[in-house]
Amino acid sequence: MATHAATDHHHADHHDDHDHKPQGFMNRWVFTTNHKDIGTLYLVFAFIMFCIGGAMSGVIRAELMSPGLQFVEPYFFNQMTTVHALVMIFGGVMPAFVGLGNWMIPLQIGAPDMALPRMNNWSFWIMPFAFTVLLCTLFLPGGAPAGGWTLYPPLSLQGGSSVAFAIFAIHMMGISSIMGAINIIATILNMRAPGMDLLKMPLFVWTWLITAFLLIAVMPVLAGAVTMLLTDKFFGTSFFNAAGGGDPVMFQHIFWFFGHPEVYIMILPAFGVVSEIIPTFARKPLFGYQAMVYATASIAFLSFIVWAHHMFTVGMPLGGELFFMYATMMIAVPTGVKVFNWVSTMWKGSMTFETPMLWAIGFVILFTIGGFSGLMLAIVPADFQYHDTYFVVAHFHYVLVTGALFSIIAAVYFWWPKWTGKMYSEKWGKFHFWWTIVFVNLLFFPQHFLGLAGMPRRIPDYNVAFADWNMVSSIGAFGMLCTPVFMFLILWHSKKHGKTATAEVWEGAHGLEWTVPSPAPHHTFTEPPVIKASMLAHGDPTH
Amino acid sequence: MMRPNFYLLAKKGWMIALGFFAFGFALIPLYNIACEHVLGIKLEQGAVDGDAAAAMTVDESRLVTVQFVTNTKSKLPWEFSAEKTSMQVHPGALSEAWFDATNVSQRDIVGNAVPSVAPNSASLYFNKTECFCFTEQLLKAGETRRMPVRFVVDPRLPKDISTLTLAYTFLENDIATKKLAESNQAAAPAS
Numbered sequence: 109m110a111t112h113a114a115t116d117h118h119h120a121d122h123h124d125d126h127d128h129k130p131q132g133f134m135n136r137w138v139f140t141t142n143h144k145d146i147g148t149l150y151l152v153f154a155f156i157m158f159c160i161g162g163a164m165s166g167v168i169r170a171e172l173m174s175p176g177l178q179f180v181e182p183y184f185f186n187q188m189t190t191v192h193a194l195v196m197i198f199g200g201v202m203p204a205f206v207g208l209g210n211w212m213i214p215l216q217i218g219a220p221d222m223a224l225p226r227m228n229n230w231s232f233w234i235m236p237f238a239f240t241v242l243l244c245t246l247f248l249p250g251g252a253p254a255g256g257w258t259l260y261p262p263l264s265l266q267g268g269s270s271v272a273f274a275i276f277a278i279h280m281m282g283i284s285s286i287m288g289a290i291n292i293i294a295t296i297l298n299m300r301a302p303g304m305d306l307l308k309m310p311l312f313v314w315t316w317l318i319t320a321f322l323l324i325a326v327m328p329v330l331a332g333a334v335t336m337l338l339t340d341k342f343f344g345t346s347f348f349n350a351a352g353g354g355d356p357v358m359f360q361h362i363f364w365f366f367g368h369p370e371v372y373i374m375i376l377p378a379f380g381v382v383s384e385i386i387p388t389f390a391r392k393p394l395f396g397y398q399a400m401v402y403a404t405a406s407i408a409f410l411s412f413i414v415w416a417h418h419m420f421t422v423g424m425p426l427g428g429e430l431f432f433m434y435a436t437m438m439i440a441v442p443t444g445v446k447v448f449n450w451v452s453t454m455w456k457g458s459m460t461f462e463t464p465m466l467w468a469i470g471f472v473i474l475f476t477i478g479g480f481s482g483l484m485l486a487i488v489p490a491d492f493q494y495h496d497t498y499f500v501v502a503h504f505h506y507v508l509v510t511g512a513l514f515s516i517i518a519a520v521y522f523w524w525p526k527w528t529g530k531m532y533s534e535k536w537g538k539f540h541f542w543w544t545i546v547f548v549n550l551l552f553f554p555q556h557f558l559g560l561a562g563m564p565r566r567i568p569d570y571n572v573a574f575a576d577w578n579m580v581s582s583i584g585a586f587g588m589l590c591t592p593v594f595m596f597l598i599l600w601h602s603k604k605h606g607k608t609a610t611a612e613v614w615e616g617a618h619g620l621e622w623t624v625p626s627p628a629p630h631h632t633f634t635e636p637p638v639i640k641a642s643m644l645a646h647g648d649p650t651h
Numbered sequence: 652m653m654r655p656n657f658y659l660l661a662k663k664g665w666m667i668a669l670g671f672f673a674f675g676f677a678l679i680p681l682y683n684i685a686c687e688h689v690l691g692i693k694l695e696q697g698a699v700d701g702d703a704a705a706a707m708t709v710d711e712s713r714l715v716t717v718q719f720v721t722n723t724k725s726k727l728p729w730e731f732s733a734e735k736t737s738m739q740v741h742p743g744a745l746s747e748a749w750f751d752a753t754n755v756s757q758r759d760i761v762g763n764a765v766p767s768v769a770p771n772s773a774s775l776y777f778n779k780t781e782c783f784c785f786t787e788q789l790l791k792a793g794e795t796r797r798m799p800v801r802f803v804v805d806p807r808l809p810k811d812i813s814t815l816t817l818a819y820t821f822l823e824n825d826i827a828t829k830k831l832a833e834s835n836q837a838a839a840p841a842s
């Protein structure tokens with residue numbers, strides 16, 4: 109299934125640079141069609157968005173540090189919770205994974221570039237515009253959307269013109285994600301080097317392939333839901349308007365049909381990253397490779413039939429509550445298979461604990477805590493108590509921050525030497541990790557207690573009974589706000605003064621990406637590589 | 652080997668995406684179908700045929716309590732109540748309940764009432780032959796209206812259900828109210 113097409117195309121544009129990098133800022137970055145440059149753009153963009161979203165969470169935690177209203181108006185507080193979530197999900201986590209996919213998928217399957225390089229350029233460059241539109245609503249009269257990231261009507265439609273801006277921004281993000289997903293599917297299905305069979309692909313590639321299908325299936329459903337909101341607000345339709353014969357609960361059903369697969373869009377690539385890192389530093393092949401593939405596929409399938417666990421309290425027949433409860437609990441089975449396999453991979457391995465491995469182990473432990481609180485939420489009668497409390501906030505931050513975000517950080521440390529040719533400082537990388545472990549748990553663990561005690565989510569003020577744990581949580585938040593600075597300084601220092609990395613980077617690392625020099629040249633695998641089983645992490649299909 | 656036609660592939664991807672976009676809209680009828688045929692909840696479909704209702708045999712041996720609950724959305728300046736909050740009916744017998752609504756504001760408002768039956772497994776057996784919720788209600792500033800609901804409980808109502816609750820929520824119909832205000836304004840200079 110190899111292709112020589114990309115070789116032809118770059119014979120046409122010659123440069124003196126031995127690396128064939130386009131010259132000048134515009135050509136290099138704005139018009140780029142190179143998967144590595146686009147990957148870098150995505151990652152830089154995601155980093156900026158994490159900082160912006162982080163600043164918003166700083167406002168939230170500052171206000172919640174003690175009871176009463178201290179710093180901001182309640183309406184502005186609600187804008188912060190809403191935009192924080194939208195920025196982190198659509199601007200941070202998702203683009204970061206697309207960036208990692210862009211960089212690593214062609215390198216891991218021996219392809220010269222992505223299948224549709226120009227569409228790749230488009231899908232990145234839509235993002236800055238989408239987020240300019242979303243973020244500029246903060247400065248409009250009436251402010252940004254404040255009805256929560258889930259945009260439930262009728263509340264979300266009571267804002268000002270920001271609704272139209274937010275919906276337009278969501279449409280753009282959706283188009284970008286769909287283009288990214290199509291590109292990844294086309295690349296993985298058609299551009300693998302000869303000998304890179306589907307069941308020899310690295311797990312990061314597998315998880316991305318499945319994620320891309322999820323994206324194509326659900327981003328358009330979100331687009332449909334927000335389009336209906338838009339016409340309800342501006343064009344007199346009544347999809348969700350009860351007075352006109354519509355049903356506001358219908359929105360929740362459609363939204364969560366998107367929303368639950370969306371949470372797996374944010375975690376499946378993370379599973380892939382961790383499945384690359386743990387075998388590398390345990391110096392053992394991944395335990396149960398095929399089980400991992402099938403577990404990923406079953407999680408993806410199940411994610412389509414559990415959406416109503418977000419709606420247990422809005423009113424459903426008993427049969428519906430039971431179905432969604434058991435279906436949701438069933439997801440814990442393939443997820444448990446994954447955790448078991450990661451632990452078994454480490455079992456009796458000759459482990460070393462370089463920075464990426466620390467983040468990956470942190471992921472396994474803390475993500476599992478998030479999975480457990482998810483199981484608690486899946487129990488219908490219990491959810492009647494937990495729903496819309498801080499317990500839910502604790503749950504999704506364990507799976508998203510110590511899950512998705514940890515894996516992104518792990519991936520950056522893991523592949524950074526391949527990208528730049530420079531090692532980072534292990535000492536400071538480990539400092540970054542341990543600092544984060546302390547503060548992230550201070551930040552989110554007490555939120556379980558707050559939720560169980562009955563503190564509602566999305567409120568700027570609360571009963572004094574909740575004061576102590578909120579103070580602890582806010583201290584954790586301020587510690588966490590330092591971490592992007594650490595990461596930036598560590599990577600900056602590495603780029604300027606880091607030791608030169610070898611091609612292999614990590615002792616005994618397997619996978620095609622470790623066979624090209626570090627830093628990876630601008631064009632790689634212009635001739636498809638000859639693949640030997642020993643080069644691959646899963647070269648032996650009997651594993 | 653030939654380069655696979657990526658443009659065709661991209662097109663396929665977009666077609667799938669478009670299909671799912673349409674599917675998002677199709678979810679509305681799909682949910683409604685699922686509601687009725689899988690979960691056995693009757694969604695509001697207007698009046699049942701009066702003759703069919705009259706043809707039901709009255710089950711004199713059984714009495715069912717029907718309770719009435721009335722709500723208005725906070726933004727609607729109406730007072731809305733049931734004249735009797737509960738009544739006892741024989742399944743199969745055509746019964747009648749009266750409701751009162753007053754517009755306590757200074758402007759004319761169009762409202763719509765949304766009905767709901769609890770427990771929802773009983774909704775299949777609750778038939779209305781006449782209801783103010785079937786149409787828009789226009790109440791002029793200060794106006795009061797008495798409104799009837801005629802209904803019959805299907806004798807096949809499961810034996811374990813002895814109490815039904817019929818709840819109405821009145822909401823302001825923003826679009827119709829706005830149209831009304833506009834036509835009032837247009838009419839004003841002429842008169």
Ligand code: HEM
Nearest residue numbers: 371375417418440479482483485486495496500504507508
């Ligand atoms: C074993 C796996 C999981 C189970 C059983 C589970 C279950 C649940 C349930 C029942 C809720 C609804 C709680 C409520 O609103 O009352 C919920 C909320 C949520 N979950 Fe999970 N979950 C799981 C994994 C995940 C993962 C992997 C992610 C993301 C990476 C995630 C992200 C979220 C988010 C973002 C919400 C809150 C959405 C909102 O209301 O804003 N969950 N989960």
Ligand SMILES: [Cu+2]
Nearest residue numbers: 368371417418
């Ligand atoms: Cu969910």
